[in-house]
Amino acid sequence: MIAATSGTNRELAETFASTAAEKGHEAEVIDLAEMDLPMFTIARTNNPEQTPDISDLVDTMTQADAWIVIAPEYNGSMPPTLNNALAWLSRDWQNFRTMCTGKPVGLATHSGGGGAHVIMAMRQQFSYIGADVIGRACMSGRDKEANPETIDAMIDNLVR
Numbered sequence: 259m260i261a262a263t264s265g266t267n268r269e270l271a272e273t274f275a276s277t278a279a280e281k282g283h284e285a286e287v288i289d290l291a292e293m294d295l296p297m298f299t300i301a302r303t304n305n306p307e308q309t310p311d312i313s314d315l316v317d318t319m320t321q322a323d324a325w326i327v328i329a330p331e332y333n334g335s336m337p338p339t340l341n342n343a344l345a346w347l348s349r350d351w352q353n354f355r356t357m358c359t360g361k362p363v364g365l366a367t368h369s370g371g372g373g374a375h376v377i378m379a380m381r382q383q384f385s386y387i388g389a390d391v392i393g394r395a396c397m398s399g400r401d402k403e404a405n406p407e408t409i410d411a412m413i414d415n416l417v418r
């Protein structure tokens with residue numbers, strides 16, 4: 259479970275993780291906001307002292323059979339924590355490609371509105387990097403709780 263923020267989206271990630279655990283799967287929540295990676299710039303990539311060690315993140319993501327990416331909508335798109343993490347991860351582009359290609363990915367959001375735009379943005383992003391994004395997504399917001407049946411079905415679709 260890759261949570262882009264530490265609030266309601268982290269909570270939703272925990273719900274996905276506990277549901278997966280109830281089904282007998284091992285599940286881990288990664289909180290990208292808590293990780294607090296520096297902003298990706300080319301200048302930083304050229305300076306080892308300013309380059310974050312993301313080896314644990316890479317190992318966890320590589321070993322996972324599937325990812326569920328859980329992010330709020332920001333200005334009709336993805337929040338910067340997610341974009342930034344992907345930029346750092348893609349620096350080692352050969353490993354990045356291997357890690358992403360064919361990875362089953364589910365998408366979820368808790369946003370101010372419905373979150374349809376961030377789901378579309380993530381669908382495009384994760385498809386582009388070679389992942390197999392499943393059709394069903396979990397959308398929730400101020401006026402709509404996450405549907406437990408959707409969470410259940412997404413986990414069953416991702417890990418058989």
Ligand SMILES: Cc1cc2nc3c(=O)[nH]c(=O)nc-3n(C[C@H](O)[C@H](O)[C@H](O)COP(=O)(O)O)c2cc1C
Binds near residue numbers: 265333368369373
């Ligand atoms: C900079 C910023 C931009 C936002 N833009 C949108 C938006 O375009 N659409 C929307 O539905 N909610 C938007 N929101 C609201 C967040 O999606 C919402 O508060 C979300 O639940 C925050 O997630 P969190 O509790 O995990 O931090 C925005 C919030 C922030 C801080």
